[in-house]
Amino acid sequence: MxxxxxxxxxxxxxxxxxxxxxxxxxxxxxxxxxxxxxxxxxxxxxxxxxxxxxxxxxxxxxxxxxxxxxxxxxxxxxxxxxxxxxxxxxxxxxxxxxxxxxxxxxxxxxxxxxxxxxxxxxxxxxxxxxxxxxxxxxxxxxxxxxxxxxxxxxxxxxxxxxxxxxAHPEVSPIAFVPQGESATHVTRGLLPEEVPHADAAFAAGRAALAVQAITRDPSLLLAATEDRLHQDYREPAWPGTVALVRELRSRGIAAAVSGAGPTVLALPGKNANARECAPAGFAVLDLPxxxxxxxxxxxx
The missing domain is CATH 3.30.230.10 (Ribosomal Protein S5; domain 2)
Incomplete structure (x- = not known):
């Protein structure tokens, strides 16, 4: 046994x-x-x-x-x-x-x-x-x-x-977890078969920058987590999620949709208060x- x-x-x-x-x-x-x-x-x-x-x-x-x-x-x-x-x-x-x-x-x-x-x-x-x-x-x-x-x-x-x-010791993830669920196969179905060349080039640059930001220089996280490849296309599935991402980013806090959503991942700097951005219906979890x-x- x-x-x-x-x-x-x-x-x-x-x-x-x-x-x-x-x-x-x-x-x-x-x-x-x-x-x-x-x-x-x-x-x-x-x-x-x-x-x-x-x-x-x-x-x-x-x-x-x-x-x-x-x-x-x-x-x-x-x-x-x-x-x-x-x-x-x-x-x-x-x-x-x-x-x-x-x-x-x-x-x-x-x-x-x-x-x-x-x-x-x-x-x-x-x-x-x-x-x-x-x-x-x-x-x-x-x-x-x-x-x-x-x-x-x-x-x-x-x-x-x-x-x-x-990851750099200063990378401190916070998750904003809504009550609603999401199915990956549904949100992937919202993505287009093709994207503009400019958006693909933008994504390649930001993904490469994310490696530097997460492992060496967290001051680059806001720029590194910007996306044109998938998040806007998925907005119809969870508009509140994308709205929260935009609100956090407007305050200078690095944020992105976590996986297929609808959770939002924030990577705030030392002095940023991401929690105050949480709308009703989102639980806020510190997840090192x-x-x-x-x-x-x-x-x-």
């Missing part, structure tokens, strides 16, 4: 114009405990506390369980064991804070733990990242949750890749950069 406990951080993605390329791990965590139990192979019993309780599947259809099964098959264990999972969820669902990415990373880490390996080990982490990104459809959120800190993600031929780089990424403890 083997038991595995995994803690996975939330994430924010895009950070302005770094669409599907830039991400950052945040100090808000889901914890999943899994153990092998007697029962039919492939079956699962899942209990959920916190976000998603009562609304997500509580059997083998649960996303974490499905990822565990798929990953065990990849690792050469074709008959998945019966599992018992307890999910303690703190990451809001469908808010642009990487809840599905965290679940995917949790499933990968649990499967590796059950197989007696470490998902973060050098011989496993690259494949784990690719498998997570294939399931998620892009690598920025899963890379942040898996590796921690600030990440740059890309696709090379048919492989998803990413590197983690330490998570430096570690996914962590696994194997028991039994």
């Amino acid at each position: 083997r038991a595995v406990r995994v803690e996975v951080p939330a994430s924010t993605a895009n950070l302005g114009s770094g669409f599907d390329a830039l991400g950052m791990a945040l100090s808000l965590h889901d914890t999943v405990s899994a153990r092998v139990v007697d029962g039919p192979a492939g079956s699962a019993a899942v209990s959920v506390v916190g976000e998603g309780a009562g609304s997500v599947p509580e059997d083998e259809r649960h996303l974490v369980v499905r990822v565990v099964h798929d990953t065990l098959a990849e690792l050469g264990f074709p008959a998945p064991p019966a599992l018992e999972l307890r999910c303690e969820n703190n990451i809001p669902h469908s808010r642009g804070l990487g809840s599905s990415a965290a679940a995917i990373v949790a499933g990968l880490a649990i499967a590796h733990g059950l197989a007696g390996t470490d998902v973060r080990a050098a011989e496993h982490v690259e494949r784990a990242l690719h498998l997570a990104a294939v399931r998620e459809g892009h690598a920025d959120n899963v890379a942040a949750s898996l590796l921690g800190d600030f990440v740059v993600a890309w696709r090379e031929a048919d492989r998803f890749r990413a590197v983690s780089v330490p 950069v998570d430096r570690e990424g996914a962590r696994t403890r194997v028991e039994g």
Whole structure:
């Protein structure tokens, strides 16, 4: 019998114009405990506390369980064991804070733990990242949750890749989380097939600048997080979110839509008071950069 406990951080993605390329791990965590139990192979019993309780599947259809099964098959264990999972969820669902990415990373880490390996080990982490990104459809959120800190993600031929780089100590994320949910596939559907060349060039420059701003010089964050690539196109889905981004930026506070929204990410300077901009219906969370990424403890 083997038991595995995994803690996975939330994430924010895009950070302005770094669409599907830039991400950052945040100090808000889901914890999943899994153990092998007697029962039919492939079956699962899942209990959920916190976000998603009562609304997500509580059997083998649960996303974490499905990822565990798929990953065990990849690792050469074709008959998945019966599992018992307890999910303690703190990451809001469908808010642009990487809840599905965290679940995917949790499933990968649990499967590796059950197989007696470490998902973060050098011989496993690259494949784990690719498998997570294939399931998620892009690598920025899963890379942040898996590796921690600030990440740059890309696709090379048919492989998803990413590197983690330490964010500057003065980078202090604040999330404005609304009550309403958003579906990534819906907001992506609002994006045009083509964008003007000038906007593409603008996005490339700002995404490159964001790497310098987040890792070396936070005084550049306001310029670095400006976007022409996706946020305005998505405004019909969450006008209040875009309005808050504009309000924060008008006050000199770096801000962007977090992932697919509707959460707003702010990166205020030392003397900026971002909280006073929060409209009704938005919870304000201080979410320091998570430096570690996914962590696994194997028991039994």
